[in-house]
Amino acid sequence: MMWALVLLPLLGAVAAWLVPHNRWRPLVLPVFALAHLVLAASLLADTPPPSPAGWILLDPLGKVSLISNSVLFTICAFYAVGYLTYRRKRDNRVLCSALLVCLFAMTLVTVSQHLGLLWIALEATTLTMAPLIYFNRNARSIEATWKYLLICSVGIAIALLGLFFLAYSTIVAKQEATLLLPSLIGDAAILHPGWRHAAFIFLLVGFGSKMGLAPLHTWKPDAYGEAPGLVGALLAGGLVNCALLALLRVYQIAVASTEALLFQQVLLVMGLISMAFAAVFMARQSDFKRMLAYSSVEHIGIIAVALGLGKGALFAALLHMINNSLTKGVLFLSCGNIHRAYNSKSTEFVRGAIRRTPWSGALFLAAFLAITGSPPFGPFVSEFLIVSSAFGEGSYWSAGLFLTFLAVIFIGMASTVLPVVLGEVPATLERTRYRDGISTVLPPLLLMGVILVLGLWIPAPLQELLREAAGQLGGGA
Numbered sequence: 479m480m481w482a483l484v485l486l487p488l489l490g491a492v493a494a495w496l497v498p499h500n501r502w503r504p505l506v507l508p509v510f511a512l513a514h515l516v517l518a519a520s521l522l523a524d525t526p527p528p529s530p531a532g533w534i535l536l537d538p539l540g541k542v543s544l545i546s547n548s549v550l551f552t553i554c555a556f557y558a559v560g561y562l563t564y565r566r567k568r569d570n571r572v573l574c575s576a577l578l579v580c581l582f583a584m585t586l587v588t589v590s591q592h593l594g595l596l597w598i599a600l601e602a603t604t605l606t607m608a609p610l611i612y613f614n615r616n617a618r619s620i621e622a623t624w625k626y627l628l629i630c631s632v633g634i635a636i637a638l639l640g641l642f643f644l645a646y647s648t649i650v651a652k653q654e655a656t657l658l659l660p661s662l663i664g665d666a667a668i669l670h671p672g673w674r675h676a677a678f679i680f681l682l683v684g685f686g687s688k689m690g691l692a693p694l695h696t697w698k699p700d701a702y703g704e705a706p707g708l709v710g711a712l713l714a715g716g717l718v719n720c721a722l723l724a725l726l727r728v729y730q731i732a733v734a735s736t737e738a739l740l741f742q743q744v745l746l747v748m749g750l751i752s753m754a755f756a757a758v759f760m761a762r763q764s765d766f767k768r769m770l771a772y773s774s775v776e777h778i779g780i781i782a783v784a785l786g787l788g789k790g791a792l793f794a795a796l797l798h799m800i801n802n803s804l805t806k807g808v809l810f811l812s813c814g815n816i817h818r819a820y821n822s823k824s825t826e827f828v829r830g831a832i833r834r835t836p837w838s839g840a841l842f843l844a845a846f847l848a849i850t851g852s853p854p855f856g857p858f859v860s861e862f863l864i865v866s867s868a869f870g871e872g873s874y875w876s877a878g879l880f881l882t883f884l885a886v887i888f889i890g891m892a893s894t895v896l897p898v899v900l901g902e903v904p905a906t907l908e909r910t911r912y913r914d915g916i917s918t919v920l921p922p923l924l925l926m927g928v929i930l931v932l933g934l935w936i937p938a939p940l941q942e943l944l945r946e947a948a949g950q951l952g953g954g955a
Contacts, residue, residue, distance in 0.1 A: 480526055480534055483517050484585050486510060491578035495571060503574050504562045510578060511548075511555035514585070518548045522943075532658055533592040538946035539730075542796050543723045544588040546803045549928070550715045551581050553921045554708045557811050560917025561708055564818060572609050580606040580712065587720040593641055593657040593727065597634070600688065600724055603717050604630045610709040611701050622700035629697040633687025637724070640680030644731075647673035659727055666734035678741055681728045682748075688721035691748050691782060692755035695775045699759075702771035703823070707814020710767065714774045714810060715803035722781065722799060726951065729785060733952040738788075746786025746876060752779025753883035761890035766816075767823045769894050770809055773849060776887055777802040783880060784864045785951075787871055792948040794863035801856035801932060804925050808845035811922040812838045816898070818912040825894055829901035835912075837919040839899045841926055846895045848929050850888045856932030 490510030497503040521536055522545060528535035536544065558577070562570050583602035590596035604627070612623040641657060648662070649655050650670035656662065666674075687694040702710045732741035756776035763769040777798070784795035813823075815838035820828045832839030848855035851862075861884070868877035936944075 479517070479521060480529070480536065480589060483514065483521060484534075484582065484589065486514055486517065487578045487582035487585065491575045491582070494574040494578060500562070500566055500568075500570055503570055504559045507555035507558050507574055507577060508552070511552040511581070514581065515548045515552045518544050528591065532660065533595055534589050535591045536589050537591075537950065538943055539723060539726055539796075539950050540588040541943055542799065542947050543719050544585065546719055546800045547581075547584050547588070547716045550711065550803055550807050550925075551577075551584075553807055553925050554711050554811070557918060557921040558708050560915060560921075561706070561814070563917070564912060568613075568615075573613055576606045576609050577712075580610070580716075584716055584720050587723060591659045593644070593659060593662070596724055596727065597638060597641060600637075600720060601631075601634050603720055604634060604688070607709070607713065607717060610712075611705045613706050613709065614704065616704075618700075619704040622704040626697045626701040629694075630688055633684045633694065635684070636680050636687070637684025640677045640682075640684055643673050643677035643680060644669075646670075647677060659730070662731050663734045666731050667736060669735065671736070674735060675737060678728065678732060678737060682725070682741075682744065685721050685725040685728065686748065689718055689725065689778050690752075690775055691778055692752040692775055695752070695755070695771075695778075698771040698774060699768045702774065702810075703765055703768040707810045707812075707817065710770065710814070711807040711810035714770065714806040718774065718778060719799060719803055722778070726785075729951055738952070742786045742788050744786075745782045749779040749782030749784075749786055750876065750879055750883070752776065752782065753880070753887070755779075757883050757886040757890060760887055761893065763890075763894050764825050765823050766825060766828065766894055766898055767810075767813060769891065770806070770813065773809070773887075773891065774806065776883075777806075777849070780861065780864065780880075783876065784867070787864070787867050787873060787876070788952065789867065789871065791864050791867035791871075792951045793944050794860045794867060796944050796947050797863070797932075797936070798857065798860035801860050801929065802849070804929050804932075805845055805849045805855070805857055808841055808922045808925045808929065809849060811918075811925075812841040812845060815912070815914065815918055816842060819910055820907065821910050825898055827904060827907060828898050830903035831899050833903055834909075835914050837914040837923070841919070841922050843895065843899045844926055845922075845929075846891060846899075848926075848933075850891060851884060854930065854933040856929045859933055859936070 494506040583599050586599035612619050647669040653665050690698045732738050752775050756772045760772045781795050784791040816831045817823045819835045851858050
């Protein structure tokens with residue numbers, strides 16, 4: 479069943495490649511995405527034991543990432559059917575196949591208990607996203623693709639060096655050389671401190687580049703700005719979660735070693751720096767899709783702050799991981815609709831979206847309120863828990879800076895979003911052929927409903943899963 483979960487998207491990628499017609503090929507996406515979601519849900523309920531060599535296991539941390547990624551991908555797959563009806567003249571064979579290969583790689587990340595295999599899966603997500611970012615095939619998209627590949631590949635290469643250092647620390651400590659996570663956690667305290675310390679630094683920088691922690695985030699504005707909306711949703715909500723899971727694996731080893739406090743302090747500082755960068759660059763942003771890139775930097779920073787605080791904040795960090803992923807899905811899908819309706823993503827031309835695209839404009843506005851931590855949406859709950867934990871642990875400076883950055887970001891983001899949604903439609907702007915329809919509105923609307931539910935009520939099974947996952951990191955609710 480576990481291998482069926484991993485390999486099912488590859489089968490879908492082959493099927494999508496073999497379908498000869500642009501019109502029918504996108505239908506492969508929701509079929510295999512829905513099958514993947516059903517299979518993932520069944521494995522959450524009845525988790526199989528680890529593979530014989532211990533390389534594959536779906537543990538609580540992997541489950542949190544898996545269910546978030548699978549739900550988001552399924553919504554994006556249904557959305558893709560409607561989106562590609564407007565892009566029928568452009569061949570979508572590569573896009574449909576690459577999306578499913580990316581789902582395969584993301585799934586492999588969630589079940590990998592061997593850090594070498596996890597690294598390979600993470601690098602696969604980098605490579606499969608490149609043709610998706612380049613889908614529009616213009617000068618700006620190719621520039622964004624190369625910047626994405628260059629920076630993320632350098633980051634992944636640095637992470638590989640960190641894995642080498644980690645493996646070598648086991649040899650110097652006269653232990654069996656391994657990259658199996660359970661063995662590394664068990665032996666963490668006796669690994670050679672110098673090589674272990676170097677490994678943590680390289681892994682934090684490497685995986686931090688993939689996540690987009692400032693100042694390692696420079697690929698995000700171009701990639702998010704030039705990729706189609708559904709690709710941006712998967713970049714911000716799916717691939718970032720995979721890189722975050724890789725960092726959480728390192729966090730597990732750090733907590734089991736003698737360097738947990740140092741690792742947490744570095745994460746706390748980097749998280750606050752990321753929020754500060756977002757606060758500065760989000761103000762007066764003239765491209766509303768690039769604005770979402772800085773919002774992604776902010777929320778990765780929020781999660782890093784929670785990881786740095788540790789203890790009770792770890793539950794909130796994992797809850798925010800889910801909330802951010804799903805809310806980013808609504809933001810990118812709705813802003814993609816607005817982009818097509820105006821044939822522009824510049825705030826100079828895009829005004830009054832709620833009049834031209836009522837559903838998409840309303841969803842974009844609601845998702846803006848959610849992502850900025852407004853009640854009664856899910857992100858408010860997780861951010862409130864993080865602030866409460868900071869005050870509870872006596873980290874008053876961290877809590878104060880956290881709240882200050884949130885307020886500045888809210889004001890900066892509102893200065894862009896509110897004119898886009900509520901302003902006056904320019905009289906000279908010509909209409910495009912895009913109109914809000916069920917296929918492009920219903921998927922983000924369903925996601926918005928989930929985000930609202932998570933703000934009002936967290937189901938007991940999800941609470942229990944988050945507690946178990948936080949327990950793996952040394953904390954709880």
